Each structure stands twice: as structure tokens, then as C-alpha cells.
Amino acid sequence: MASILLKNCSEVVYSKDGKEKVGEALGVVEVLHDVDVLIVDGKFKQVGKDLDVPFEGVEILDCAGKAVIPGFVDGHTHPVFDGDRANEFSMKLAGASYMEIHEKGGGIHYTVDQTRNCPEEKLTELCLRRLDQMLSHGTIVAEAKSGYGLDCETEMKMLRVIKKAKETHPVKIQSTYLCAHAVPPGRDPAEMTKEIVEEHIPTVAKAGLGVDNIDVFCEKGVYDAEQSRKMLEAGMERGWHVNFHAEELNYIQGGEMGCELNARAMSHLELLSSSAIKSMSQKRIAGVILPTTAYILKLIPPPVREMIRENVIVALGSDFNPNAPCFSMPLVMHLACIICKMNMEEAFNAATINAAYSLGLTDSYGSITEGKVGSCLVLDAPSWKHIVYQLGNHQNLMKNIIINGRIHS
Numbered sequence: 064m065a066s067i068l069l070k071n072c073s074e075v076v077y078s079k080d081g082k083e084k085v086g087e088a089l090g091v092v093e094v095l096h097d098v099d100v101l102i103v104d105g106k107f108k109q110v111g112k113d114l115d116v117p118f119e120g121v122e123i124l125d126c127a128g129k130a131v132i133p134g135f136v137d138g139h140t141h142p143v144f145d146g147d148r149a150n151e152f153s154m155k156l157a158g159a160s161y162m163e164i165h166e167k168g169g170g171i172h173y174t175v176d177q178t179r180n181c182p183e184e185k186l187t188e189l190c191l192r193r194l195d196q197m198l199s200h201g202t203i204v205a206e207a208k209s210g211y212g213l214d215c216e217t218e219m220k221m222l223r224v225i226k227k228a229k230e231t232h233p234v235k236i237q238s239t240y241l242c243a244h245a246v247p248p249g250r251d252p253a254e255m256t257k258e259i260v261e262e263h264i265p266t267v268a269k270a271g272l273g274v275d276n277i278d279v280f281c282e283k284g285v286y287d288a289e290q291s292r293k294m295l296e297a298g299m300e301r302g303w304h305v306n307f308h309a310e311e312l313n314y315i316q317g318g319e320m321g322c323e324l325n326a327r328a329m330s331h332l333e334l335l336s337s338s339a340i341k342s343m344s345q346k347r348i349a350g351v352i353l354p355t356t357a358y359i360l361k362l363i364p365p366p367v368r369e370m371i372r373e374n375v376i377v378a379l380g381s382d383f384n385p386n387a388p389c390f391s392m393p394l395v396m397h398l399a400c401i402i403c404k405m406n407m408e409e410a411f412n413a414a415t416i417n418a419a420y421s422l423g424l425t426d427s428y429g430s431i432t433e434g435k436v437g438s439c440l441v442l443d444a445p446s447w448k449h450i451v452y453q454l455g456n457h458q459n460l461m462k463n464i465i466i467n468g469r470i471h472s
């Protein structure tokens with residue numbers, strides 16, 4: 064673990080309590096001007112004016128004219144798959160809907176075929192290179208899902224890839240077993256639900272693959288709310304946190320079901336009901352908003368203003384996947400402002416501390432707070448606002464990426 068002193072930062076986005084934010088507080092970014100940041104043994108030690116080098120061997124980085132911000136937390140990604148779906152982008156531009164392509168055997172089904180046929184080594188390499196891309200855009204923590212296997216064998220291959228990434232990649236990874244992403248052709252959702260609950264989930268649990276969360280695609284024409292509930296409950300019995308796809312294309316009361324299960328997080332939520340919003344707020348369930356998908360699929364945006372008004376813990380994710388190939392949380396924040404009517408402060412907090420909350424990681428990630436992991440970004444700009452305001456080319460805004468107190472790049 065390394066130690067570094069970031070000197071004369073023009074701005075530091077700091078959080079005294081390091082906790083998730085809701086309501087009006089979500090719209091506040093705490094900024095300290097002309098201060099230093101000291102990281103000792105990989106942890107934030109002190110933020111203040113004119114700090115001294117505490118001992119020999121501490122690296123010093125001149126940050127004059129630069130803003131220092133926490134690294135981003137990406138609350139929802141699908142980084143393990145082979146192939147691409149560039150041709151489907153043309154089909155969607157020509158008017159085909161996401162579900163039409165899916166029902167004709169494209170979409171997730173196409174990616175499942177590619178991923179089943181891909182050797183584990185190649186899949187690992189693909190995943191690691193995608194995480195490199197995320198890191199170059201400032202992501203220091205990412206949730207990573209399986210879900211392009213549908214059969215137990217391929218899901219386990221994907222989870223081994225995520226485990227390897229967890230052990231070797233500088234981005235901190237959380238592993239999510241997406242046990243039911245689509246119904247395999249020729250199979251019935253009820254029969255698949257039974258198989259997943261009775262065979263897949265017990266087999267995955269026994270294999271010790273370091274799974275943190277359980278996920279399903281709870282959607283009309285995929286798995287309904289009751290089938291989803293059964294699989295999520297089976298995951299909960301294994302100690303996995305409930306973090307799933309809900310209310311994206313159709314309102315099927317997945318939000319209500321997630322609240323009954325005390326989910327840790329639910330994603331998408333374009334069609335979330337007002338009663339589920341109230342319940343999420345009471346139960347402190349994170350709502351992970353994915354503006355890339357709403358943008359690409361031209362969906363009605365999720366009711367984010369209502370969620371903020373009702374004090375829901377609103378977080379952001381890139382939803383990186385072959386339908387939404389976006390590595391960049393800065394772009395996600397920008398889209399959140401335009402599509403979901405969030406302000407810059409809300410988007411920034413949703414992409415840092417609240418996304419950390421959605422993964423249960425606020426004790427160690429999501430803000431520059433004494434005692435948390437010393438990972439942060441030095442921007443080639445005097446204010447944090449540039450990272451939300453700028454549209455694209457975000458890698459060039461990253462002057463330095465600091466991981467655990469060491470300059471990564």
C-alpha cells in the first residue's frame with residue numbers, strides 16, 4: 064500500500080461523513096478549495112491546507128490548477144461476453160424494438176451463443192480489457208454480472224472470469240450472478256425457474272465463486288415478478304444480496320416485489336410506480352438508473368425527479384453491455400442530467416457515494432473521506448464540474464488515476 068501527498072489541489076470534492084445522500088442533500092457537492100490530500104498506506108489520512116510530508120518515501124504530486132475527485136462507482140455492468148451487436152444498432156435505427164429483436168433470437172440470445180462458444184481464457188481477456196477501459200474513464204469500483212450463459216455451465220464460466228478479475232484487476236469488482244437473463248429458446252419460464260432454483264443456484268453456491276449479488280431480468284416475456292421472486296429468494300438463502308433488473312419495458316410490479324424482499328438495489332426502473340417509490344425510500348433500497356439504455360432504446364425516462372423528491376437513494380450505472388456499449392461514467396452523468404433531469408451535483412453523487420451504497424460499499428468507497436480507500440482522480444481541469452459538463456473525450460480529462468495511494472496512470 065502506497066502513500067502520496069496531492070499538493071495544492073484547486074478543488075477537492077470531500078465528504079466529512081462519507082454517507083449516501085438523498086433529497087436536497089443529493090444536490091450538494093462539498094468542495095474544499097486550495098487544499099492538500101494525504102493518502103497513507105493506501106487510505107485517505109487527511110485533507111487540509113499546507114499538509115507536511117509525514118515521513119520519508121511519501122510521493123508528492125503537484126495538483127495546482129487541478130480538481131481532485133473520488134473515483135466513480137459503476138453500479139451496473141455486463142462486462143463478460145463475446146461478440147458485438149453493431150448490426151442490431153442498425154436494426155433499431157430502422158425501427159425494430161429491443162424485444163422484437165430478442166424474440167427473433169437476436170439480442171441477448173445472440174450474445175449467449177457467442178459467449179457459450181468462447182473459451183474461458185479469451186472471455187477473461189475480453190473482460191479485463193473492458194475493465195481497463197472503464198478505469199481509463201475514472202471507474203474504480205464496478206459491479207459485474209454474469210447472465211450470457213443461461214445454462215449452469217456457462218454461467219459458472221462467466222462467474223470464474225469475474226472472480227479472476229476480482230483477484231487481479233485494479234478496479235474493485237463486485238460479482239453478480241444473473242441467473243435468469245432470458246428464457247432459452249424452446250423452454251418455458253416456469254420450468255426454467257424451477258431448474259434454476261433447484262439446480263443452478265445450489266451448484267453455483269457450492270462452487271465458491273465469490274458471488275456477492277443475485278440478479279434476474281424481471282420483465283414481461285422474460286421472467287414475471289413471481290418467478291423472479293422465487294429465484295431471488297433462493298439467492299438470498301445463499302447470503303447473496305438482491306440487486307436486479309426491474310420495470311424496464313413494462314410495469315409488472317417487479318418494484319413492489321423487490322421492496323417486499325428488501326432488495327439492496329433495483330436497476331432500470333423506467334416504469335416504477337409511485338407506491339414502489341415510497342416503499343424504496345422507507346426501506347432505503349437503492350434505485351440504479353441507467354441513462355445509456357433509456358437513451359439507446361428511446362425509453363420513457365425513469366421517474367428520477369419523483370424518486371429524489373421522495374428521498375430514494377438514486378445511483379447511476381453505465382449498464383455496459385452489447386446493447387449499450389458505454390464504458391464512461393462521465394458520459395452517464397451527462398446523460399442523466401439531460402435525459403433524467405438531474406442536476407450536476409445529483410448526477411455526481413449518484414455516480415459516486417450512492418452507487419457505492421447500491422453495492423454496500425460506503426464504508427470504503429464512494430467519497431474522499433478520512434479512513435476510506437485512497438483511490439481518486441486528478442482532473443486536468445480546475446473544477447469537478449468539467450467531468451459532468453464535458454461531452455465525450457473524458458480520458459483526456461484524467462490527469463492521474465490514483466488507486467490505493469499509488470499513481471496508476
Ligand SMILES: N=CN[C@@H](CCC(=O)O)C(=O)O
Binds near residue numbers: 174386
Ligand atoms: N435488460 C436486460 N439486460 C441488459 C441488456 C442485455 C443485452 O441486451 O445484452 C440491460 O440491463 O440493459
Ligand SMILES: [Zn+2]
Binds near residue numbers: 308382
Ligand atoms: Zn443490465
